[in-house]
Amino acid sequence: MGEIKIVGTAHVSAKSVDEVRESIEQFHPDIVAVELDQGRSKAINKEGATPSVDDVLELKNFDQLLIQWLLSYIQRKIGLDVGVEPGAEMKAAMVEAQQRGLRVELVDRDIKITLLRFWQSLGFIGKIKMVGSLIFSIAEVENIDAEEIEKLKNEDMLEVIMGEFKKFSPQGAHALIDERDAYIAHNLIDLKNEADHRILAVVGAGHMQGINRYLQDPSLLPSKESLVKEPKRYPWTLIIGSCVTALFFLLLASIACSGVGLDVLLHAFIFWVVIHGALSAGTTLAVRGHPYSVITCFCVAWMTSLNPLLHAGWIAAYVEAKARKPPVSDFRKIYEATSLTELFQIPLFKVVLVASVANLGSFLGTILYFMFLFPVLGVDPVVVISTGLHNIQAAIAGIL
Numbered sequence: 538m539g540e541i542k543i544v545g546t547a548h549v550s551a552k553s554v555d556e557v558r559e560s561i562e563q564f565h566p567d568i569v570a571v572e573l574d575q576g577r578s579k580a581i582n583k584e585g586a587t588p589s590v591d592d593v594l595e596l597k598n599f600d601q602l603l604i605q606w607l608l609s610y611i612q613r614k615i616g617l618d619v620g621v622e623p624g625a626e627m628k629a630a631m632v633e634a635q636q637r638g639l640r641v642e643l644v645d646r647d648i649k650i651t652l653l654r655f656w657q658s659l660g661f662i663g664k665i666k667m668v669g670s671l672i673f674s675i676a677e678v679e680n681i682d683a684e685e686i687e688k689l690k691n692e693d694m695l696e697v698i699m700g701e702f703k704k705f706s707p708q709g710a711h712a713l714i715d716e717r718d719a720y721i722a723h724n725l726i727d728l729k730n731e732a733d734h735r736i737l738a739v740v741g742a743g744h745m746q747g748i749n750r751y752l753q754d755p756s757l758l759p760s761k762e763s764l765v766k767e768p769k770r771y772p773w774t775l776i777i778g779s780c781v782t783a784l785f786f787l788l789l790a791s792i793a794c795s796g797v798g799l800d801v802l803l804h805a806f807i808f809w810v811v812i813h814g815a816l817s818a819g820t821t822l823a824v825r826g827h828p829y830s831v832i833t834c835f836c837v838a839w840m841t842s843l844n845p846l847l848h849a850g851w852i853a854a855y856v857e858a859k860a861r862k863p864p865v866s867d868f869r870k871i872y873e874a875t876s877l878t879e880l881f882q883i884p885l886f887k888v889v890l891v892a893s894v895a896n897l898g899s900f901l902g903t904i905l906y907f908m909f910l911f912p913v914l915g916v917d918p919v920v921v922i923s924t925g926l927h928n929i930q931a932a933i934a935g936i937l
Contacts, residue, residue, distance in 0.1 A: 539733035541725050541752060542566070545742035546626045553626040557739055561633050566737035568728055569634035570642045571627045572721065572744065578643050580872060581624045582631075590863050590885060597851055599892035600664075601652045606871055606889070607671050610880060614678045617875055630739045644724035644738065646717055650765055655712040657768055663706045679877065716764050718747030723761045725752065778845025781903055785809065785843065788910075791925030794932070801914055808913055813838040813902035817849045820898035825881070826853065826891040827860040838899045850896035857888045 544560045546553035561569065573581070593602065609623075616623040634641045659667060721740060725748070728736050740748060751758050792802045817838035818831045826834075833856045838849040867885035874880040881887065911918040 539729040539735065541729055541736045541738060543738045543740060543745055543748060545745040546739060547742060554629045557626045557630045558633050560737055560739075561630070561637070561639075564737050565735065566634075566639060567734040568640045568642055568736045569630050570644045570721075570725060570728065570736055570738040571630050572645045572738075572740040573624075573627055573643045574645045574647045575643060576648055577624070577645070578627075578631075581628050583869075588868065589865060590858055590867075590888070593885070593889065594855060594858060597892075598653075599850060599854065599889050599896075601656050603889050603893050604656070604667070604671065605648065605652055606880075606886065607675065609872055610874060610877075611671075611674050611678055613872070613874070627739060630737075642724070642728060644721045644728075646720040646764065651713065651717060654716065654768055655709055657770055658708040658712045659706065660708075663709055666706055667709060675877070714743065715747060716759075718744050719751055719758055720761065720764045722748050722751035722755075722758060723764075726755060775845045782843045782845065784907075788922070790929060791922045793925070794928040795921045795925035796928075797916055797921055801916060804914055805910060808910060809906055810839040812906050813842050813849075813899055816902040816905070817853075817895050817898035820894040820901075821853060821891050824887070824890050824894050826887065826895075827857050829860045830857045830891050830895070834895050834898070838895070838902065842899050842903055848896050849899045850892035850894075853895040854888050854892035857891045861887060863888060 542560070542564050544557060546557065571578075578584075593599075612623040616625075622628075631641050656664075721738070721744065725736060725738055728734055738748070789802060789805060792805055793799075814835035818835035821834045822831045830853045834849055834853050837852050841847045841849045841852065861884035863884035867883050870883050871880065871886050874883065874886075881890075911921070
């Protein structure tokens with residue numbers, strides 16, 4: 538009969554590396570299964586082709602990519618503090634298995650699918666919380682003391698962070714943790730049923746409970762297809778963007794037909810241009826984007842905010858890439874950065890960061906515009922809008 542044994546590891550623990558080797562020695566598995574996908578396996582072993590900068594610009598998944606890089610930085614920073622390369626236990630498992638002539642299987646879900654499902658599962662508030670959690674976690678690892686470093690040698694800090702995240706964003710944690718538990722369990726069961734194999738699974742300690750639950754009762758497993766397909770969702774970005782555009786032009790039309798004067802209409806339009814341009818350019822400047830990117834954001838943010846199919850950050854990323862010309866080697870440098878200063882100086886990281894913050898600035902501009910338009914104009918919004926809409930309705934009735 539086949540058998541599955543799970544070894545729970547801390548991804549930056551030297552002790553875990555030894556435990557993996559000892560488990561292989563004692564269990565005598567036919568297969569060593571590791572919590573990696575093809576992409577991360579190649580990254581750990583420094584193999585495979587590196588994507589191009591054009592691929593990043595074309596996919597436009599800047600927010601997801603930024604989160605992936607920051608999570609990797611947190612893990613690498615912790616690893617440097619405790620003296621262990623992140624993923625060392627996974628690499629040790631593969632090397633040990635290969636030396637013994639054992640079969641190695643990668644049983645984790647593709648990181649791109651995981652991040653896509655994770656990001657799409659978050660609502661607006663969830664995304665804000667996620668960003669806050671990342672900032673807080675980075676601040677923690679940047680100011681870690683000797684006592685905390687000793688604690689980290691016996692636990693997986695990234696799993697701790699994700700555990701805390703699970704408390705305030707269950708949907709996001711479901712995609713990031715629970716779904717992967719099910720996906721890994723599916724693969725382990727499939728491997729076991731192939732020919733009654735003895736399988737040693739090396740996974741993060743945070744996944745052990747979930748995987749074991751599915752192994753004990755496979756009827757609880759969702760279908761594997763449901764774990765890899767892109768989740769259905771309403772195109773909220775397109776819907777909300779279209780509503781904002783319609784509301785803006787309706788607002789201008791109301792002001793124009795209310796009789797308050799063309800100067801008020803002109804000021805309303807100028808305020809839209811300035812507040813979007815200033816905030817989008819300001820956030821880009823705050824992260825030290827290239828001057829060309831800052832100027833571009835100021836010039837285009839007011840237009841892209843009226844087009845739900847286009848974003849200021851996309852254009853800014855293109856300009857930033859053209860200005861800084863990031864080499865393909867930047868992908869490797871990002872995953873090897875040892876400090877925030879070093880990370881922020883990498884041109885490719887700056888391209889992705891600029892895209893994200895430029896979009897954020899433009900989004901804030903839209904919110905603040907509708908909040909402060911009438912105080913800036915110095916007119917009564919109820920009178921202006923009601924009068925304008927009444928006059929528009931009367932004009933339409935006269936035409937009909």
